[in-house]
Amino acid sequence: MLKIYNTLAREKQIFTPIVAGKVSMYVCGMTVYDYCHLGHARVMVVFDMVSRWLRTSGFEVIYVRNITDIDDKIIKRANENNETIGQLTQRFIEAMDEDSAKLGVLRPNIEPKATKYVDGMIKMISALIKKGFAYVAANGDVFYSVNNFEGYGKLSGKSLEDLRAGERVEVDTHKKDPMDFVLWKSVKPNEPSWDSPFGGPNGGKGRPGWHIECSVMSSNLLGEQFDIHGGGQDLQFPHHENEIAQSEAAHSHDGKACQMVNYWMHNGFVRVDDEKMSKSLGNFFTIRTVLEKYDAEVVRFFILRAHYRSPLNYSDKHLDDAKLALTRLYTALRGHVVSDTAIDWQHPQSARFKEALDDDFNTPEAMAVLFDLANEVNKTKAVEAASLLKNLAGVLGLLQRDANEFLQGEVIINAGVGQLNLEGLPAKITGTGTSSQAQSTHAVGEFTVSNKGIEQFIEQRLAAKKAKNFAEADRIRKELADAGIILEDSPQGTTWRRA
């Protein structure tokens, strides 16, 4: 039985969908004005894992992750870049798709763009005005009146009084209450706008505020009430609080509020040096930067290795550690021809795996099962265990590549190469270095040794070994090791992998 930690209740609750066997899930996606960073990666990977587990558990899932393609930052950035908003957002949507695909994130069922739902937003704002939850200010902005919504603060655990006390919001003279938030922004020069019936000095022309987007897209696609709403912890307030205020007020019938979401899920932050990674702090690493150095599966593994609600500290050291751990799993799978048969959920390890994920998606515990299975594979060489390992890992979107592809695939070897004697080693040069540079004493650059070259060296070493010339054999091995190639002898022959 699946249990989910519900932010609304601040406890784990048994998950009961609105419609038996079906799950409707909405996750706040990205504002596309820049490349995604690791914080975004975490949201994508975490809720990808959630949707995978729900499907594995037999639910029919509709997963919606929106795209915010109109907002202050987008307008500003497009102006800076001298490109249209459409060009800018399209570029970064493509980049996001690339990044998420590399991380093994499956596409959500629907990825609505805010700009396609402006009509719906106007409708909902009109309904809010009509019901007395919103008002048109003198400047043409439309604000939500928080005082009129009884449950304001129920998600974030804040009261209006507390909020006002610690208030850092700039005083906007157009607002009736400092906590009121904007639903519709009256048009400004050089900004895109849509017509609306809200009136005001600009005849209603304007564009939607951020919060209203999600209320409209979620209810349009999933209905007035749906099962799960997810997002990063930082969206809890004010974004999600405002979504509730908008949706529940707009969808109230005869004065009775309609509960918008049954289970609110929030993932923890990615941190750098114990501080939240964010655009505003400037301490962020984009996904593509990290992928220059680390295999995408290592990054996915790194994210799933921690519980989704815990903070996750990012550093090269942690990624290195994750890489070694994942290497252990792939090493266990190496040489096994694994069957793609259905998972036997009666198997003790499968049962343990299921129990872990059913307990609020406890991926660290599920991972422990994977390592126990790897140990079993190494010990018994049993194909069944290897199959189970691969298939269970597949539920998390891991371990699906050929082991050798992971272990031998090209990785970039940094620095230090200048000291190596690579004479005669067929080296393929990538990046900034050149062949001669790589072999010179002060080479700075990156290179990878071709697989064919490695095989040649293994042959040479084998010959040396046969001739009992161990000094030569060790020299070759050492040289390869310095180049990041580790040799492993076994009764079946010599295999290799990249460090």
Add this chain to the structure above:
RNA sequence: GGCGCGAUAGCAAAGCGGUUAUGCCGCGGCCUGCAAAGCCGUUUAGACCAGUUCGACUCUGGUUCGCGCCUCCA
């Protein structure tokens, strides 16, 4: 100032009122020409102070420290 979350071994990270988490690193052994990988064994825990209990890392209270939200943020 208000509200919330957390503190686990060298690092990372879970469960659990009494029995090995797990991964990396370290140490000993097996294997190996020697290594690596793997296997076996093993050293390092539960911020601090009280309380509940036969028994607490696990429950309760307090202290200290860290983080987050209260403004855009995944």
